[in-house]
Amino acid sequence: MVEEDRQDARELPAAVIGLLQRLYRDPRYLLVGVVQRYGRERISFIECCTILSATGDVRGQALLNAEYEIQGRPDGEHPYGEESLLDFYLRRRTPEPVELDEDELAALRDESWQYYVRRNFLFLLGRYDRAREDADHNLGIWNLVERSSASEEAKWSYLKWWPWIERDRAVAQALWDLQQGHAEQAATELYRAQKAIVQFGERHAEEYAAEEGDGSSLCSQMAQHIAALVELLRREKLLPISLDERMEAAQSRGDQEEMERLREELIRRTMEDGDGVTGPE
Numbered sequence: 001m002v003e004e005d006r007q008d009a010r011e012l013p014a015a016v017i018g019l020l021q022r023l024y025r026d027p028r029y030l031l032v033g034v035v036q037r038y039g040r041e042r043i044s045f046i047e048c049c050t051i052l053s054a055t056g057d058v059r060g061q062a063l064l065n066a067e068y069e070i071q072g073r074p075d076g077e078h079p080y081g082e083e084s085l086l087d088f089y090l091r092r093r094t095p096e097p098v099e100l101d102e103d104e105l106a107a108l109r110d111e112s113w114q115y116y117v118r119r120n121f122l123f124l125l126g127r128y129d130r131a132r133e134d135a136d137h138n139l140g141i142w143n144l145v146e147r148s149s150a151s152e153e154a155k156w157s158y159l160k161w162w163p164w165i166e167r168d169r170a171v172a173q174a175l176w177d178l179q180q181g182h183a184e185q186a187a188t189e190l191y192r193a194q195k196a197i198v199q200f201g202e203r204h205a206e207e208y209a210a211e212e213g214d215g216s217s218l219c220s221q222m223a224q225h226i227a228a229l230v231e232l233l234r235r236e237k238l239l240p241i242s243l244d245e246r247m248e249a250a251q252s253r254g255d256q257e258e259m260e261r262l263r264e265e266l267i268r269r270t271m272e273d274g275d276g277v278t279g280p281e
Contacts (some may be wrong), residue, residue, distance in 0.1 A: 001213055010172050011126070011158075011166070011179055011240075012126075012175070012178075015231070015232050015234045015235075015236070016232050016233065016236065018089065019126065019228060019229060019232060020123055020124070023123070023171075024119075024123040024124055025120070025124065025173045026117070026120055027048070028047065028048050028192045029045050029046070029048070029120070029121075030045060030046040030048075031043070031044075031121050032044035032045055032046065032123075034125065035067070035071070036162075037067065039104040040069065040071075040214065041068075041070045041071075042067040042068060042069055042070060043067065043068045043070060043125075044065070044066075044067050045065075045066055045067070045068070045070075045120050045121065045142065046063050046064065046065055046066070046112040047063070047064045047066050048061060048062075048063055049061065049062050049063075049064055050064055050271055051078050057063050067112070067116050068117070068121070069117075070130070072084070072120045073111070073114065074114040074115060074117070074142035074228060075114055079107075081108060084111060084137065084140050085107055085108055085141075086108070086111070086140050087112045088145065089144055090140070090144070092141075096147060097147055097149040098144060098148040098149065099148070099149055100144075100145070100148040100149065100150050101219070102154070102253075104125060104157070105145065105148075105150060105154060105179075105181055106264050108141050108144070108158075108241055109158060111141065112137075112138045112141050112158075115135075115137050115138050116134075118134055118171075119131050119134040119135055119138075119168055121240060122134060122172075123171075123172070128172045128173075128176040128179065129172070131168065131172040132172035132173050132176060133163055135168040135172055136164075136169060138165045139162075139165055139169060140163055141158070142158065142159065142161075142165060145159060146159055147160045147227075156207055160204070160208065160211075160218070161206065162200060163197045163200055163201065163219045163223075164218070164221040164222055166193055166197055166200075167193065167194065167223075167225055167226060168220070169193070169227065170189050170190055170193030170194075170226065171190070171193075171229060173186075173189050174186035174187075174189045174190045174229075177189065178233070178238060178239075182242055183238060183239060183240055184242060184243070186233075187230075187240055187241065187242035187245070188242040188243060188244055190226050190229065190230050190239075190271065191227060191242045191244050191245055192229060192244065194223050194226045194230075197219050197223045197224050197226070198219060198220075200219055201218070201219025201220065202222075213215040
């Protein structure tokens with residue numbers, strides 16, 4: 001791991017780093033660090049693979065040394081000459097709904113998995129701006145699949161993971177905001193994402209229940225992870241109460257004067273900064 005990465009990670013308290021390590025350390029992949037290879041920065045890691053026989057029986061496990069590019073598609077490939085499959089489909093500008101067959105959906109899932117694995121590594125390295133970009137990439141795939149002509153069953157196999165991707169995007173954005181000294185923006189980001197994830201679970205409770213027997217277990221888990229991060233950051237006095245939370249508290253108290261003041265402040269900030277991402281349409 002290079003010195004820059006260690007310094008970025010130390011900017012947050014040890015308790016916060018510990019939570020991030022629990023959330024983003026996947027036992028199937030062991031991070032080695034950042035290396036220079038052929039004049040480019042790459043992430044070096046070890047992948048644990050299961051060896052199967054021709055009949056599908058487990059024969060053992062193997063550890064494979066692998067590397068991911070830090071820039072562009074993790075495996076360094078350029079599908080159809082583009083930086084990623086997502087870029088290829090976005091540049092095609094096909095009419096709605098987007099036509100995606102089973103092989104194309106599988107290829108997009110494979111690409112999203114690569115970005116997921118690298119995103120975990122970037123969290124562990126403290127590169128939160130890059131982790132946010134990788135989460136944004138997979139949200140782009142989410143939107144593409146959502147707009148596709150695939151069957152509802154095929155689409156749901158990808159769409160159900162939106163809470164996970166949104167958790168990572170919001171956490172990465174908030175941690176980056178904190179590093180830049182924008183604590184209230186970080187608080188707003190986490191608050192909005194938490195609410196959006198809960199609402200997504202409520203909206204799709206039936207679909208989740210058909211698979212899990214619990215209509216909101218994944219969404220509840222992702223929202224709880226954000227809540228745990230918020231609690232730690234506030235305990236360390238790094239995170240204030242966001243404007244949205246203050247407005248909700250004023251509403252619960254019935255304080256109309258405070259609500260109006262906060263509403264005007266929210267409008268002013270929205271006009272200055274633009275609205276944040278609150279969830280899928």
